[in-house]
Each structure stands twice: as structure tokens, then as C-alpha cells.
Amino acid sequence: MYEAANAWREQSLIGGKSLFDPSETIWTPELLDELDQKFVQNPDESGLNFLDKLKAQLETATPQAKRLMAELMWAINLFPSNITPARKREMITQIWSWSAEVLPASQPFLVDDVLGGIGSAGTAFNTHRWRELSFLITSLRALRALDTSIQRAILTNGQKFVEWLEQQPGASNRQLLNILPFLLFPDEFERISSRADKVGILAHFSSEQKSAWNNRPASDLDRALLELRRRLETEKGELIDFYSDDLRSQWKPSSQVSGKSERPSFREVLTRLLEAYDTARAGPFTTSGELGSAMRAIKQWLENLPPVAERETLKVKVSVGQGGWTKTPWIAILDDRLTTSTQRGIYIVFLISEDLSVTYLTLNQGMTDLVSTMGQRGAAEEMVRVAEATRPAIAEFLSDAFILNNDIDLKSDTSAARNYEIGTIAYLPLAGDDLPENEHVIEYLTSLINAYKQIVDAHTMSDKTIEKSVPNFDEAPAFGLEDALQDLFLEREEVEELLLLWQTKKNVILQGPPGVGKSFASQRLAYALIGAADPRRVGYIQFHQSYSYEDFVQGYRPSEEGFSLREGKFVAFCNRALAEPKKRFVFIIDEINRGNLSRILGELMLLIEPDKRGSKWAMPLAYSDTEFHVPDNVHLLGLMNTADRSLAVVDYALRRRFAFVELTARIHTRKFEEVLISNGVSGSIVKVIQNRVGALNATIVSDIANLGPGFEIGHSFFCAAPVAGESGEDWYKRIVKTEILPLLREYWFDAPSNVENWTQRLLG
DNA sequence: CTATCAATCTGTGGGTCCCG
DNA sequence: CGGGACCCACAGATTGATAG
Numbered sequence: 001m002y003e004a005a006n007a008w009r010e011q012s013l014i015g016g017k018s019l020f021d022p023s024e025t026i027w028t029p030e031l032l033d034e035l036d037q038k039f040v041q042n043p044d045e046s047g048l049n050f051l052d053k054l055k056a057q058l059e060t061a062t063p064q065a066k067r068l069m070a071e072l073m074w075a076i077n078l079f080p081s082n083i084t085p086a087r088k089r090e091m092i093t094q095i096w097s098w099s100a101e102v103l104p105a106s107q108p109f110l111v112d113d114v115l116g117g118i119g120s121a122g123t124a125f126n127t128h129r130w131r132e133l134s135f136l137i138t139s140l141r142a143l144r145a146l147d148t149s150i151q152r153a154i155l156t157n158g159q160k161f162v163e164w165l166e167q168q169p170g171a172s173n174r175q176l177l178n179i180l181p182f183l184l185f186p187d188e189f190e191r192i193s194s195r196a197d198k199v200g201i202l203a204h205f206s207s208e209q210k211s212a213w214n215n216r217p218a219s220d221l222d223r224a225l226l227e228l229r230r231r232l233e234t235e236k237g238e239l240i241d242f243y244s245d246d247l248r249s250q251w252k253p254s255s256q257v258s259g260k261s262e263r264p265s266f267r268e269v270l271t272r273l274l275e276a277y278d279t280a281r282a283g284p285f286t287t288s289g290e291l292g293s294a295m296r297a298i299k300q301w302l303e304n305l306p307p308v309a310e311r312e313t314l315k316v317k318v319s320v321g322q323g324g325w326t327k328t329p330w331i332a333i334l335d336d337r338l339t340t341s342t343q344r345g346i347y348i349v350f351l352i353s354e355d356l357s358v359t360y361l362t363l364n365q366g367m368t369d370l371v372s373t374m375g376q377r378g379a380a381e382e383m384v385r386v387a388e389a390t391r392p393a394i395a396e397f398l399s400d401a402f403i404l405n406n407d408i409d410l411k412s413d414t415s416a417a418r419n420y421e422i423g424t425i426a427y428l429p430l431a432g433d434d435l436p437e438n439e440h441v442i443e444y445l446t447s448l449i450n451a452y453k454q455i456v457d458a459h460t461m462s463d464k465t466i467e468k469s470v471p472n473f474d475e476a477p478a479f480g481l482e483d484a485l486q487d488l489f490l491e492r493e494e495v496e497e498l499l500l501l502w503q504t505k506k507n508v509i510l511q512g513p514p515g516v517g518k519s520f521a522s523q524r525l526a527y528a529l530i531g532a533a534d535p536r537r538v539g540y541i542q543f544h545q546s547y548s549y550e551d552f553v554q555g556y557r558p559s560e561e562g563f564s565l566r567e568g569k570f571v572a573f574c575n576r577a578l579a580e581p582k583k584r585f586v587f588i589i590d591e592i593n594r595g596n597l598s599r600i601l602g603e604l605m606l607l608i609e610p611d612k613r614g615s616k617w618a619m620p621l622a623y624s625d626t627e628f629h630v631p632d633n634v635h636l637l638g639l640m641n642t643a644d645r646s647l648a649v650v651d652y653a654l655r656r657r658f659a660f661v662e663l664t665a666r667i668h669t670r671k672f673e674e675v676l677i678s679n680g681v682s683g684s685i686v687k688v689i690q691n692r693v694g695a696l697n698a699t700i701v702s703d704i705a706n707l708g709p710g711f712e713i714g715h716s717f718f719c720a721a722p723v724a725g726e727s728g729e730d731w732y733k734r735i736v737k738t739e740i741l742p743l744l745r746e747y748w749f750d751a752p753s754n755v756e757n758w759t760q761r762l763l764g
Numbered sequence: 765c766t767a768t769c770a771a772t773c774t775g776t777g778g779g780t781c782c783c784g
Numbered sequence: 785c786g787g788g789a790c791c792c793a794c795a796g797a798t799t800g801a802t803a804g
Contacts, residue, residue: 050792082793083794129792319798321800326800343797416798
């Protein structure tokens with residue numbers, strides 16, 4: 001590419017010869033004047049595409065002028081990488097062909113290597129192509145009017161070139177003003193086509209503001225950039241690229257969303273979408289106007305929903321059709337680690353029935369890909385198989401309102417609708433005229449996203465590639481002590497001891513202050529105990545004040561035909577464990593101290609004891625006659641926050657049935673240092689954390705009257721890496737301000753001076 | 765019912781221009 | 785100075801139509 005650019009300079013700009021056919025001299029003032037007449041002075045405002053208009057404009061031009069136009073087109077297309085080489089070739093040969101001459105075959109200047117492009121010029125370069133082309137023609141005409149020796153000087157000296165080019169009429173805002181100097185003098189100019197980016201880089205790395213740089217001529221910017229590049233390269237000792245992820249995040253921070261307006265209700269945004277769609281589908285397909293805004297509105301609503309917003313990998317897509325109206329509009333939430341398209345994989349999707357009477361919130365599967373590989377029938381079977389394998393793994397994460405089958409009716413006869421119906425794993429119908437309140441929608445979605453996360457985790461942990469697209473729970477990968485140790489802050493002996501204790505006592509409680517990684521550890525320990533990273537065999541619930549026996553064991557729930565007896569989460573889990581007695585199962589109860597244990601467990605209080613497992617202890621449950629027991633292969637893991645003062649003293653019943661394991665803050669361990677360093681935090685910041693937070697913890701521990709060891713600040717607050725572009729110091733301050741200080745205010749709510757004092761000490 | 769296709773969309777850009 | 789409008793090219797997505 002650089003060679004081609006150089007050849008262009010020597011052969012055409014200086015020599016005046018045609019690039020593709022050097023026997024002819026076409027880069028002449030006369031031909032440039034002709035193109036100026038036909039093209040620059042003769043704009044075509046009609047609605048045709050660029051090439052058609054150009055053809056008409058050049059209708060009466062000489063063959064030489066047409067060939068020159070083809071080569072000009074070549075020149076302005078040398079830089080952009082956002083236009084494919086094939087497209088570039090097509091345009092160039094087409095223009096050349098208007099001259100009634102075939103482009104000599106096997107052009108070295110038209111191969112992919114030359115036309116592949118060197119940097120994106122963005123859409124504007126295409127949109128404003130006519131401006132760029134006019135600018136090039138005008139400038140070259142001006143160049144030719146100069147003395148030959150001056151022409152030569154300009155074309156061989158980068159500084160002279162840019163100073164001359166920026167003087168040409170219409171130069172401001174032309175991307176060629178950035179592109180041409182780089183093409184001809186790649187060592188002196190940046191590979192940047194945008195003035196805005198140049199200004200952005202300079203403003204970031206210098207003391208001058210954007211506005212100051214904006215007022216400078218292009219040559220100043222380029223000189224300053226060259227200096228900057230040399231300085232940075234000396235500092236870093238390696239070549240730099242301003243568009244490398246590392247540097248780019250520094251000078252071009254991603255735009256942040258401003259959450260200014262009040263959040264509308266889900267009911268409003270969905271109703272608005274339905275009404276706009278209903279109105280629009282009477283006419284020809286288009287998503288402009290009200291329908292488009294309604295689609296954007298619901299997309300934004302979902303994107304800003306906390307459980308979606310806090311997971312970067314979740315993407316929202318909305319569709320009402322493509323080319324034609326779909327009978328089944330949908331709004332999907334996809335995790336891009338599993339799938340980026342509704343054509344494959346598992347995802348969350350709202351499906352709207354054709355008559356708009358009902359919207360189903362579903363967990364569903366992409367079908368298009370499957371159909372293309374295994375045919376309609378095979379795909380249908382596969383989807384049913386996947387749905388059946390997935391349901392048990394997610395059941396306990398889903399809100400009770402969900403129904404775990406594919407019995408939905410989209411009231412449409414299209415194949416798309418039928419495939420959605422077949423692929424449904426779980427669903428929740430929302431009646432169009434009676435949509436739930438925001439809080440309920442959020443609750444449903446949160447539980448569904450939680451369930452979805454299990455599937456994605458199983459998928460990513462099993463290290464299967466997307467082609468398999470569906471997690472295979474039957475082949476959950478082995479997970480052993482070593483795997484657990486990799487991520488945990490615990491010593492080998494501690495974990496071995498814990499696992500041994502857990503195997504014999506069956507029930508363990510992990511307790512500790514906030515931020516010691518209890519939740520994180522619980523999953524790894526569970527996998528280590530069962531020997532496989534198999535989410536199907538790990539249950540999880542979180543207790544709260546209103547958690548009840550009915551939720552946990554069994555109870556009557558409202559259903560279509562009045563009330564029906566339903567299994568609680570734990571009983572359902574035990575029944576699954578019963579079916580596979582050779583395998584271990586783990587049930588995790590987060591915040592176990594927040595629920596009223598004897599009220600929630602009822603008679604199970606007795607049955608969970610390690611020596612009361614097995615069928616001989618089976619007894620009927622409160623609401624039914626069938627006998628129940630907790631199988632031997634079910635292990636319980638409770639999580640308890642020792643700094644939670646909202647609860648009463650842990651009662652004796654709990655003490656007697658669970659073994660207690662204490663997790664402590666591990667700020668002074670080598671592991672802690674390693675994790676932080678690998679996150680890009682400097683050693684000095686690590687020392688600062690260890691000193692200051694260590695001192696704080698010492699104070700907390702010694703404050704026996706109010707606090708004590710159970711209130712220490714845990715290490716995991718600092719285990720999240722700095723965000724892109726954030727310095728180690730900013731990161732530390734952010735964690736302190738957003739995580740640690742709020743906690744301290746709670747701890748010392750009656751001693752604000754303590755908080756004040758520690759705010760100073762922590763922030764230095 | 766299935767397989768394939770044509771038509772037309774959206775998403776995504778290292779974009780600019782212009783308004784408030 | 786932020787944000788919307790602009791509306792090109794490409795790649796890929798989506799869906800109804802059509803033929804088998």
C-alpha cells in the first residue's frame with residue numbers, strides 16, 4: 001500500500017502519467033480542468049446513487065478524463081478500510097470502462113493488499129465522497145498552476161505539503177487533509193482520518209484545551225502529534241498506536257449515558273410499542289416515526305434496568321420485522337458470551353402474539369441456525385431436548401410465576417411463530433390489557449436473568465465454543481480442589497479441612513464480614529465438593545424476612561384452577577437429588593440468618609441433621625400424606641454476614657445442626673497482591689491498601705464495644721479491576737468512596753467523627 | 765411440512781454538520 | 785460542547801414467499 005502510494009506520487013503526481021497505463025499522460029492541467037467543469041462545477045442533486053450520477057456527469061467527457069477519474073477514485077480509496085477491496089475495484093474498473101477501453105489486466109495496483117485500506121474513514125467519507133473528490137480535483141488544479149520546481153518541492157516535503165494543502169479552498173473538515181499527507185509521508189503523519197480525533201488526542205496529552213487545538217491549523221496539529229508520538233515512544237520504549245485499546249481508552253472515553261428523565265413504567269413503554277406497531281402495520285413496512293421511537297424507548301428501558309445495566313454482556317434487541325411486518329414482534333435480551341443473535345443459542349425474549357392480546361416473557365432458543373443445519377424436524381427435536389435438559393437447572397432461580405413448559409400460543413400460523421412456541425423453555429404470560437406493575441416486571445426479569453446467568457455460566461465454564469451453542473449438562477467438566485484453589489483466597493489445608501468437615505457434617509455455614517468473598521467461594525466450594533462444575537446440582541436461594549415454609553418446603557399457591565399444592569424450592573431440589581443418589585448435590589442458602597429458620601424449615605429442621613438422613617426417617621409433610629426425607633447426598637451451605645446487626649443472635653438450633661467456618665479478610669496475603677497486580681494495580685497502591693485498610697481493620701477489631709472481628713473490611717472489595725482508562729489511584733479512591741465509606745457510616749452511625757477521621761486517613 | 769430464496773431490513777462505523 | 789440528523793457501504797440478520 002505504501003509502495004503504491006509512493007508510485008502514485010512519482011509516476012502520476014510528479015510524472016503526470018497514468019498509474020494503470022504509464023504509456024499515457026493523463027494527470028494534466030487540461031484534463032483536471034475538464035473534470036472540474038463536468039464534475040465540480042456541475043453538481044447532480046438527483047436521488048440516484050453516486051456512480052450513476054457520475055456516469056451521467058461524465059457522459060460528454062473525453063476518454064482520457066474518464067480514465068483520470070478512475071485513478072482519482074483509486075487515490076481517495078487507498079486509505080479507507082471500511083470499504084472492501086472488491087467494492088473499490090468494482091468502482092474503479094467501472095469508471096475506467098466508460099472510456100471505452102478495458103482496464104489492462106492484472107493490475108498490481110488493484111490487488112487486495114493495496115486496496116485493503118489502512119484505517120477506517122467512517123461513514124462520512126462515503127457520504128461526503130463528492131466533497132472529497134471535488135476537493136482533490138480543485139487542489140490538484142491549483143498545484144498544476146504552480147511552477148514545476150515548486151510542485152516538486154511540495155510533493156516531496158511533508159511539512160510543505162500539508163501547509164500547502166490546508167490553504168486550498170474547502171480544506172477545512174476534509175478528511176483528505178488528514179489522509180493525503182499520511183499516504184505520501186507515512187513517517188511524519190498519523191494514520192488518522194479525523195480532525196476531531198487528532199484534537200482529542202492532543203487535548204488529552206497536553207495542557208491545552210480542545211477549543212485551543214480546534215483553532216489551530218492542520219499543520220500545527222500534525223507537528224504536535226509527531227512530537228507527542230516521539231515523546232511517548234521514548235517513554236514506553238516501543239512503537240505506539242493511538243488506536244490501540246490501551247491508548248484509545250485514555251483519550252476517547254466512552255460516552256456515558258445520562259439518566260436524566262424519569263423512568264417510565266414498563267406498562268407505558270410496552271403499550272406504546274404495541275399501539276405504534278398496530279397502527280404502522282396497516283401500511284407498508286417502515287420503522288421510522290413513532291414506531292421507531294417506541295422501539296428505542298423500550299430498548300432503553302430494558303438496557304437501563306439495573307440487572308441488565310450491571311451486566312455488560314447483556315444486549316437488548318427489538319424487532320417488528322425485517323423487510324416486511326413480522327406477525328410476532330419480539331424484544332430479546334441476549335448474553336453475548338452465549339449468543340449475539342436470536343438465530344441461535346438461548347436467550348430471554350418477550351414474544352407478542354399476532355392479535356397483540358398477550359405478551360409472553362420467555363426463555364427461548366434460536367432456531368434459524370439449527371434449521372439450516374439439521375432441518376425443520378431435526379431442529380424441533382433438538383430444541384425440545386435442550387428445553388427439557390435446561391428446565392431443571394433453572395427451576396429454582398425462577399420466580400414462581402413462570403411456567404416451565406412450551407405451552408404458549410402466539411396466535412399466528414407463520415413458521416417463525418411456531419418455532420418460538422417449540423423452543424420455549426419457560427414463560428410468563430402478560431395480558432395486554434392488564435400489564436403488571438414495574439416492581440413485578442423487575443422481579444420477574446431479575447429472576448429470569450439470574451436463571452439465564454446459570455445457563456451462560458455453564459456454557460462458558462464448560463469451555464464449549466459457540467458452535468455447540470447449548471450447554472451440555474450431561475458432560476459438566478470435572479472440578480477439583482486445584483480448580484477451587486485457583487480462584488479462592490483460602491489455603492490448601494483450609495479448603496481440604498472444610499470439604500472433609502462438610503462431607504461428614506453435611507451442613508456448613510460460611511460466616512464472615514462483608515467483602516470476604518462468601519458468595520464467590522460458595523460456588524467454587526460447591527463445585528469442588530460435588531467434583532464437577534455442574535450448576536444443575538447446585539441450588540441457590542436467598543432468605544429474607546418474609547421467606548416462608550411455603551416457599552421452601554411446600555404450600556398452596558394460586559393457580560388456574562383455584563389453589564394447588566406446589567413443592568417448595570428445597571423439596572424439589574431434594575427430589576432431584578434422590579433420583580441420582582450416587583452424585584452429591586449442594587443447596588446454598590444466602591443470608592441464612594435473615595430468615596426465621598424454624599418457621600421456614602418446620603419439620604425439616606429435624607430431617608436435615610446428618611444422622612437423620614435416609615428413608616427410614618421419612619415422614620409426611622404438613623400439607624400432604626406422602627412421606628419425605630432429605631437424601632444423604634444433599635449438602636447444605638449457609639452464608640452469613642457477621643456484620644449484619646439486623647438479626648438476633650443465631651439460635652441454638654442452627655448452632656447445633658451446622659458446622660461453622662469463618663472466612664476472614666485476607667488483605668495481607670500474597671494472593672491478594674498477585675490478584676491486584678494482575679489487574680493492573682501498581683505495587684505501591686497495593687502497599688497503600690494494605691497499610692491503610694489494615695490499620696482500619698485493627699481499629700475495628702479492637703472496638704469490642706460496637707464492632708469486633710466480625711466487622712472487618714474484606715479483601716474482595718478490591719478484587720474488581722480498574723475500569724478502562726482508570727488510574728490505580730482513582731480506582732482505589734472510587735472503591736473507598738463507594739464501598740468502604742458507606743459501610744463505615746453504617747458501622748459508626750453514632751460516631752460520625754470516627755468516620756470523618758477514617759475518611760481522611762483512607763484517602764490520604 | 766420442509767428447504768431455499770429474495771427482499772429488505774438493522775447494526776456498526778477511528779464520519780461531519782448544525783443547532784441549541 | 786453535547787447530541788441529534790445526516791443517510792453511504794458493508795456484513796449479517798430476519799422473515800414471508802415460493803417451490804418442492
